[in-house]
Amino acid sequence: MKTPFEKIQPDEGSSFRLLHLKISSNIFPWNYHYHPEYEMVFVHYGTGRRHVGNHLSYYEDGDLVLIGANLPHAGFGYDALDEHEETVIQFKEDFLGENFFDKPEMAAIKTLFERSQHGIHFFGQTKKMVGNRLKKMPQLSHFGRMIELLSIFQMLANSEEYVLLNVADTRYDFNQKDQARIKRIYEYVEQSYHIPINIKEVADIAHLTVPSFCNYFKKVMNMTYTDFVNEYRINQACKLLMLEKSITDVCFDCGFSNVSYFSKVFKQIKGKSPMQFKNLVLRRNDSVLRKK
Incomplete structure (x- = not known):
């Protein structure tokens, strides 16, 4: 039996889930889990622990991470120093249709998704610009959110400001x-x-x-x-x-x-x-x- 499975439902009227959390870091349990959805996590500020796959480290001054489907990870608020605020987007690979990301225009984004199976940490101007856009997403219409998300994907796909958190031969499958x-x-x-x-x-x-x-x-x-x-x-x-x-x-x-x-x-x-x-x-x- 694998790590605990988390069931995720898209928001009503949307093809993906958008969460904005702002709660005390003291109440975060260590909850290592997985789900078939990809997950983008933007931690607005502060220091805390990132645990993705078998990669374990601390982030400083917030974080921006893209986590691939079924890649085990823990909540980013665990062991955080400050009040924890984050924006999270969860989506399935086919959330816009089974073959949508096979289109030639989506080639860079499809490569991004493949890379995310290792967990990707973004830094520098990429983290800053994407973070600012994610902060504003809750105020957009559902259609506006979808267009903005595709634009963010393309920005991440073209960025060189990233680090892979796991390499293929070190990932560990928890039971x-x-x-x-x-x-x-x-x-x-x-x-x-x-x-x-x-x-x-x-x-x-x-x-x-x-x-x-x-x-x-x-x-x-x-x-x-x-x-x-x-x-x-x-x-x-x-x-x-x-x-x-x-x-x-x-x-x-x-x-x-x-x-x-x-x-x-x-x-x-x-x-x-x-x-x-x-x-x-x-x-x-x-x-x-x-x-x-």
Whole structure:
């Protein structure tokens, strides 16, 4: 049995589904799932986790991802730092007719759909321009939405500002046992990230020996368990720094044994030091207060 299947219905009067979500990031569960519909996700702002196929990473300053049919993925609001806002479009390959995308004019878009089976992350001006257009789509008529969506597809198809999240030989097909096991591992990390890493303990939770667990986790998540925990710790550290806690307190609250190592890992993952991140938060908060 595969990863949980999600049934999706098009909007009334439309051939695809358009969602606009704005809710607290704290209520997002880890819900790895799949569906036959393609899915375009635009996260308006903030930092959070992307888990598509066996690719696992954090996005910064929002995200724009196109996910192929039946490619397993988790919700983009999981482990987000800020209030989570996203625009989502879900559609079947034949949503405009069985042979519509076989037309010569649709050749680039058809190639885009084929590429999306690996999961595609878009960045730069492409993310900015497409994101602005997606924000306005809910105000359009159903016909207007369809025309706009085709135009967005063409823009994405012609863009070179993208990264494939998975390559063909690293995709992993989760079954029901994997789903339950990874969920237990996530829950364990959520509860114990602030204490020293104990591979034996988490291996026991996964019902595996330590060597088997290390191999399994690397195959499923495409990263080591230690790297996974450190990424989770650093994301929690960002939340605490946004509350203006001291760097030293945040270091120890998130399970690191010394500030030097904490700063090194923080910079490796976030591309900036804890102090630089803290200063960015302070400037952002000051800007928000001035606007009020």
